[in-house]
Amino acid sequence: MITRAAVVPHPPLLVPELVVGAAAETEPVRAATLAAAGKLPGPWVAVAVDDSGPSTYSPPLSGTFLGYGVDVPVSLGGDLPPDARIPLPVLVTAWLREHCGVEVSRVELVPPDLPASDCVSFGQQLAAEVNSGSESEDVGLLFLGDGSTRHGPRSPGSDDERSGPFDSLVHTLLANADVYGLLGLDVGLARELGAQGRAAWQVLAGVPGPWRGLGAEFFAPFGVGYHVAVWERP
Structure with missing residues (x-):
């Protein structure tokens, strides 16, 4: 059964070998992400x-971060040769898996423009599959997605003054495990701000609760917002 869920980002900067010159600046995000993922039961x-x-x-599936500058091999499990075509969120999931010493049953990728209603349906379907299938022991749900990419002059996109209030709201909603608030996020605004994590957060909101928040953190190095949170079923 599902007992805990964690929200984490999936930027390449989580991997120290990819940001040698900025390892210290990115360490808070890395530490918080590993701590949150480490609170999840496996698989x-x-x-x-x-x-x-x-x-x-x-699994079995292996990949590498070579496309992001350094050949750092990672695996979801098994001994297959690294596949260079593995998407970034799957690579980051594999990296977290190796550091946390757990198994990963699967990684589901959803498109950034998935409507909120479809996110809810997918979350409900996912919960039904996990709770009724072979994964009916304690299972941890890991949700990966980034916040706005438009925080200040260092951001990948142009600065947008709406990014601060948007990610501040998301932080509060995640901290309070506010399902209805997450479902009320403006899909169009999230798209304009580059906050692709919106879809993952709304899939989480579709997973039946009740939920309570165990803490949340927010970071914005280099102008991109990164949310970290842990929920549990009381």
Whole structure:
């Protein structure tokens, strides 16, 4: 059964070898992400946002961060040769899996533009599958997605003054496990701000509760918002 869920980002900067010159600046995000993922029981079922979705990845599967500058091999399990075509969220899930020492049953990728109603339906379907299938022991849900990419002059996109209030609201909703608030996020605004994590957060909101928040953190190095939170069923 599902007992806990964690929300984490999936930027390449989580991997120290990829940001040697900025390892210290990115360490708070890395530490918080590993701590949140480490609170999940295994096996994990992960849900992430990527343009290649909808798609499913499951072990045996191996990949590499070579496309992001350094050949750092990672695996969801098994001994297959690294596949250079693995999407970034799957690579980050594999990296977290190796550091947390757990198994991953599968990674589900959803598209960034998935409507809120479809996010809810997918969350409900995911919960039904996990709770009725072979994964009916304690299972942790891992949700990967980033906040706005438009925080200040260092951001990948142009600065947008709406990014601060948007991610501040998301932080509050995640901290309070506010399902209805997450479902009320403006899909159009999230798209304009580059907050692709919106779809993952709304899939989480579709997973039946009740839920309570165990803490949330927010970071914005280099102008991109990263949310970290842990929920549990009381």
